[in-house]
Amino acid sequence: MVATRLEPGMVIDDFVLEEKLHKGGMAVLWRVRRKSDAPGAAPLLMKLPILGDNHDPAAIVGFEVEQMIMPKLSGIHVPRYVAAGDFTAQPYIVMELLAGKSLRARFDDAPLPVEDVAAIGIKVANALHDLHKQNVIHLDIKPSNIMFRESGEAILIDYGLARHDKLPDLLAEEFRLPMGTGPYISPEQVLNIRNDPRSDLFALGVLLYHLATGERPLGNPMSVRGLRRRLWRDPVPPRAINARIPAWLQEVILHCLEVNPARRYSTAAQVAFDLQNPDQVTLTARAEKRVRDGLFKVMRRWFRSVGMEAMPQQSASEQLSRAPIVVVAIDLTQGSEALAEALRVITRRILQTAPEARLACVTVQKTNRIGMDEVVDKKGRNIHVKHLVGLKHWARPLALDPEKITYHVLEAPDAAAAIIDYAKVNDVDHIVIGSRGSSVLRRYLGSVSSQVVAQADCTVTVVKSGGDSSSSADASAA
Template structure:
């Protein structure tokens, strides 16, 4: 039986399933119990069936890392986690309360409620930031209003940590976030600016105060990019009685340029608790969008918007990477052992580097497969476990190792894309004495060696050794 189809009364690793709480597109949530748990708990099981993407596994890895790093507080406490080689799951604290999305049928909210809830959510975002984490997927369904008056943030599968490897940024080249709330810089792939969460909070506050989304719910990249040049209808255009200070707060959060937003969530929370003290500008009273000329100027700015030119908040950080290419086509154990030994020597010589062990596989079939055991996420998970086993035999500390399964029809191109998108300073790859007869291997090794914008070391084993 798949873990996502567990019935009440069944068990998984000693956890007794009490009931299914939620079945989402990425995971299934159960209420569970076990004698050694410190309190009420839920189990989150990722969906690994056909039709799902390998990104499900990466997102699961990210959430596991973030919950462990946060240690509770503004997010649920992590109690246990499943073995990736058997059945992945996360067991975490159950927060008593309701998600913010459960109250979205009551929009628009009163001014007092918008400010009260907005402030406690901003408090939670700030507390997460103080743990060096940016959520990057703030939206009503990812916020629980607890019975004790807190806001608790859930679903950290897209989050970024200042001092942990950003697996999503390293492996994917597309916008990651929820379309109605994603910040402009996230659309360009910037994931290390805490002010991205301020933008999402502004979009959510706009929705609570007006009953509308500021940019709708676009489903294409061009639709997402409209927020660079199209100003939303001022909140007072929907709700004429809205406090001018609250409109000023919301529109400041929704600035395209992160430098013009609130610097952090603590400032936003303070403004929401005292909107009468917010300095007002002309836009505080507007009920219509800017004039055609002003929109044209905004369009010009949007066309030239370059998030790389905007200094990110000081949460960003990344160690240099040594990429170790572990190739599926090579079965020579002597060659594999030589690659492991060279990786260990390189790591000892460069103590500030991180070792990224990478394997490249062909993309999963578009139409999926008949057997869930061969689905894209199951295949990704299986290869990830094998890669971790391979890397475990490299004699360096575990904290300096990450493992990446990347899809790509062309191995050389996939590796070069990874190198160009990440701070890779050295590539280690193996080439055996009979590589001349392995066309795919030869082409990949040659292409990486010739085109990589970094040092490339080719590990070989002499014939007859």
């Protein structure tokens, strides 16, 4: 095709060009409207590749990738796809026009307060988890590719470097150089490994580091040699730059920035979980670091980096299936010991099938809708602390790594609503809950477990116990 000069008022297929909004290195953005739209209809965005004799062929392939992937995406965290034009005439993509600025504007004010860093991280992590559930790895997460809806949700844009598990990876097939944006590209991307969703978590760690410290953890390398340094060189610990950063936030950031993806968080949902529950973050040696690793560790990484090129092939969906967030709702009242043991048995079986799972042990402390609640029991013990101790006692036989388990006492008048809300806010994949059996009164009023099955947005396993036996029933509450 021959490149044509675009002007306001021109018509491309069913769309009228109204105003040029931005011209980048690879594409130009126009505000457009449909010819058939009534006055006052919401404007749309048209993205057109910049074509020319000297243009980078990777940009053209990237535009083809975006044309393939965007129609497959849905939900609040991605731009709404409208239409696309073929390269035989005029290539373009039309999508919803997003209002507001990108996350890039916030970096001018870095370092930000801790609560702002966490809030932004939660939104971006939730968006990434939603994208990964749609079998897509973004591979170019950076501030300019993150926007926000008026309702607050993060939107991920620009899928020119992305990979879809179910579609051909044209970029990997045609090119061998690392692809991404210098400060945010993960170590495995430097080696042209494009099949691991944890690459996006590394980029999220870079974002969090920069927002918390005002500095980039690994600089802005412009060469492959400079990029390869991240295969063995760790960043300066965030707290050495900004002493106001709490230990738990450094733990989260450095967990995302591990060189080996197997040592990072398993999923974006697990990152969001820790950012939402800072008091539950297990502190390791990462949290206390004040200096970069010494020569011995760096040399060990340097030798190990040679083997990274032979990392096993996988997909976003495979990684997520190994690392669900599982909630077990536990009744700590007297007389529920048999049911508690049945819950342990089923929970252990579930965790054996998902080695990278995160377990959240939850109980509900009932509160009054009106009036004052008792803070201590008849023996003068704090009720909340008593429940917390009970959860840890229940979980002890599971012998889980402290990084893989958390404990939560939810205070609410409605136990079912509290569990459902907790699962929704924390992007839970699976709820395990006990049922004490049936009675006329329970059938009439509705049990907690039946309400959770009916209203939860994830898989629910209901565990029943009769004497020493237990049974489970799986229900996918969509």
